[in-house]
Amino acid sequence: MFELFAQLLVTGIVVGGSYALLAVGYTLVYGVLGFINFAHGDVAMIGAYATLLLTTGAGLPLPAATLGAMAAAAVLGVGIERVAYRPLRRAHRLAPLISAIAVSLALESAALLLWGADIRTFRLPVTAGWQLGPFFVTRVQLVVLATALAAMVGLQLLLTRTALGKAIRATADNLPVAAVVGVDVNRVIAAVFALGSALAALAATLLALEANLHPTVGILMGLKAFAAVVLGGIGSVPGALVGGFAIGIAENLGVWYLPTVWKDAIAYAILVVVLLFRPHGLFGTREAAEPKL
């Protein structure tokens, strides 16, 4: 009995690492532009398909294919910002949200047209794993978790130790002031979209290694990462990371009590509960949740 619990916990942590990477993209964009990029999950989905095509189609090894897909997703993310969001930066606040949700559906439809509605998998060879006390970890799971953790450390270093990271933080703190003191705000926004989209492609690839790939997973992953962002506090990078792990663990442990068909609904239930009792999340500020005055 306890072994099953331990196994669900391991799966939850592994999946949660990927949700966390995906959540970072939402929170960074929200930080600098103050709007929710609904297309983020679909960019991630496209990234996972790109990895799949580069491995099975072009025959690249998985790490190289993943890097290629991350680059492609970064270009896609920057392109979406340039075409569909930037012209609306001064428009009514509803306009970029409508644009984002429409881009999300456009990406999903494009994926359905390009790659069909069949479920794809990476068909990785089944490998041995290790028994660590009560926990059994497969090689794939270990690689997934290690990659996610490495990406988080890299992100943290980028945000705290580089000039670009400083510019991102300044823009998130106060965009007009950052512009006044000479930060190239458009460059920072493009960098945020590139960074978030690349991490999203990585996250979706890591998720797809263990699960099925289908054009509709974009919105599903996106919503879960979203729940992670709200749980952690919108706009907060550490919050997004903690929230991602929490959602991953919660939905896998939830299977302990609930039939598996409800697994996907757990993240939304958490979202609703957080909105009810602590709308600014664990690490967010109360002001971020209240109407902007």
Add this chain to the structure above:
Amino acid sequence: MIPHLLTVMAIYAILAVSLNLVVGLTGLFNLGHAAFFGIGAYTSALLAFAGVPYPLCLLAAVLLPALAGILVGLPTLRLRGDYLAMATLGFGEITRAVFRNWVGLTRGPMGLPGVPHPALLGLTIDTPGEWVATAFAGLALAWLVAELVGRAPLGRVLRAIREDELAVQALGKNPEPYKLRALALGAGLAGLGGSLYAHYVAFVDPTPFTLPTTIFLFLLIVLGGLGNHAGSVAAAFVLLAARESLRFAGLPPSISAPLQQLVFSLLLVVLVIYRPWGLLPEPHLRSGSRRAAG
């Protein structure tokens, strides 16, 4: 063919008008509209199967989504607008999960076939002509509600909330109950559309009540002009006629369905960038003030 098209047009026009009340008039970003539509459809169908007379099915199909709208709105409407977007999106996904997975009630993906024809005042509505009349009567009702709300003092407050919530507060009005009313009204009218849909198509399954439907409705209201009910109705008629004629292009459904979604969503992006208030915006927005809201 023509009566079928007219009936479907009227039902979509009801849905567009109901979403326009929430998004266009009040400025609330509601991404769960298809879920309210679905709750109305399932409520009406399930009650009809239980032998409840149609007027009561219809009443429940309006009241239950309105109640759901209040439940979603209560915790989120006092927060920034983005939170409502997230809550309604999550609500839409939970609703879909319930429709799909509560097999004992909804039969899940198999759906509920054979929803009985409604009987109103001793008359069973089952010929195409009667259906056109019924659907247009529903549209007239939705239209009337939307127009009355738009002209009443309530409508002025809702527009003011859309334009500048802080100013509304400064004038001593608490925006929250007003936003809640708009959300509940929109959800209730969507439920009306849902009931007509369920009994007309005579089959309810989870697929129409998902995000693509909501986004299609967004396209309708942006195309028709945010806040302009006549525009929403006109857009529903034009776009559904276009959609039906595309159906004869001879493509297999596995291509034509996503192609349609792709065309419609790209159209929405282009429209929002170049005509953010739509082709036929509310009259007072045509002059100067369209950039006024922040």
